[in-house]
Amino acid sequence: MNQAATTDTRTVTIEREFTHPPEKVWRAISQPELMAEWLMKNDFKPVVGHRFNFRADPVPGWNGVTGCQVLIVDAPRKLSYSWADSGGDAVNGVKTVVTFTLTPTKGGTLLRMEQSGFRAGPDDRFYQGAQYGWQKMLAAMENVLSRS
Amino acid sequence: MRSIPPDDVFRSLADPTRRAILERLIREGELTVRAITDESGVSQPMVSKHLAVLKGAGLVRDRREGREAHYAAQARGLAPLVNWLEHYRAFWSARFDRLDDLLKRMDP
Numbered sequence: 001m002n003q004a005a006t007t008d009t010r011t012v013t014i015e016r017e018f019t020h021p022p023e024k025v026w027r028a029i030s031q032p033e034l035m036a037e038w039l040m041k042n043d044f045k046p047v048v049g050h051r052f053n054f055r056a057d058p059v060p061g062w063n064g065v066t067g068c069q070v071l072i073v074d075a076p077r078k079l080s081y082s083w084a085d086s087g088g089d090a091v092n093g094v095k096t097v098v099t100f101t102l103t104p105t106k107g108g109t110l111l112r113m114e115q116s117g118f119r120a121g122p123d124d125r126f127y128q129g130a131q132y133g134w135q136k137m138l139a140a141m142e143n144v145l146s147r148s
Numbered sequence: 149m150r151s152i153p154p155d156d157v158f159r160s161l162a163d164p165t166r167r168a169i170l171e172r173l174i175r176e177g178e179l180t181v182r183a184i185t186d187e188s189g190v191s192q193p194m195v196s197k198h199l200a201v202l203k204g205a206g207l208v209r210d211r212r213e214g215r216e217a218h219y220a221a222q223a224r225g226l227a228p229l230v231n232w233l234e235h236y237r238a239f240w241s242a243r244f245d246r247l248d249d250l251l252k253r254m255d256p
Contacts, residue, residue: 010233014240020251028250038246094232111247113240118232 010118019108026076029100029111040066044081046073052081068098076102083115094118157225160205165190166198170207170221178220 018025028034032044040054050070058064065085072080080099096117103110161167169184181199185192199219202208206225210217 012233012236012240014237014244016244016248018248018251020254024251024254024256028247028254034250034254038250039243094236096236111244113244115236115240118236 009116011114011116012118013112013114015110015112017105017108017110022076022102022104022109025102025109025111026079030073030075030079042068044068044070046070046075046079048073071097072099078102156205157207160201160207163198163201165194166202169195169198170202173208173219173221178218180216180218182216184219 028038030044030046032042035042035044040056042054043052045052048070052068052070054066054068056064067084068081070081072078078099078101080097083098084095096115099114099116101112103112161170165188169188172184172187173179181192181195184199185195188195199208199210203210207222208219209222210219
């Protein structure tokens with residue numbers, strides 16, 4: 001991983017082993033109608049450079065659209081696309097890169113999802129805030145954010 | 149809409165009285181300055197000062213009705229505080245559960 005990226009930004013990593021072969025997992029993460037079943041509705045194509053959107057239900061302050069562009073297609077090993085919130089709150093939204101890596105295992109496939117490029121600032125503040133006992137209030141606020 | 153830096157939002161929440169006022173607005177919805185003052189334990193001018201700071205940070209909005217000012221929490225003002233890392237960690241974890249379900253249903 002790039003050193004500069006690790007100092008300035010944060011990454012979310014999720015790893016899980018599925019008891020299915022890589023080719024099948026690849027289909028689930030790269031065929032639009034299958035992606036829609038577990039991720040979101042989309043107009044994805046497994047073509048580097050292709051621009052597409054994920055569409056979720058709109059909420060106040062966000063139109064539900066995630067703007068993406070395909071960066072890497074290496075079946076059935078690696079798939080990567082940019083991931084940016086758009087809409088009214090884009091200025092506070094995220095500009096990240098999502099990368100799936102598939103590794104064959106004895107029992108199936110280890111799927112690793114890395115979402116990189118989160119700016120460090122606001123999240124650091126959040127953790128500083130935690131020491132003042134703000135977690136509960138912030139949780140309540142996020143609740144309000146998601147339903148108002 | 150202008151974007152308020154997280155610093156301003158956090159600074160406005162550094163004061164316990166302001167946090168209490170905001171928590172109450174989140175819990176109870178729109179309130180008059182008088183109603184907020186009644187339970188705050190501080191004077192009405194102090195309450196008004198706190199509300200002005202919260203408003204400056206985009207955390208509350210106000211409207212006048214007759215002689216009374218009504219204040220309500222403004223959820224959008226909290227956007228700079230949303231913990232995107234936690235949000236997406238939970239998001240992907242839940243989506244991986246769905247992916248697991250889908251894989252079981254798919255043709256081999």
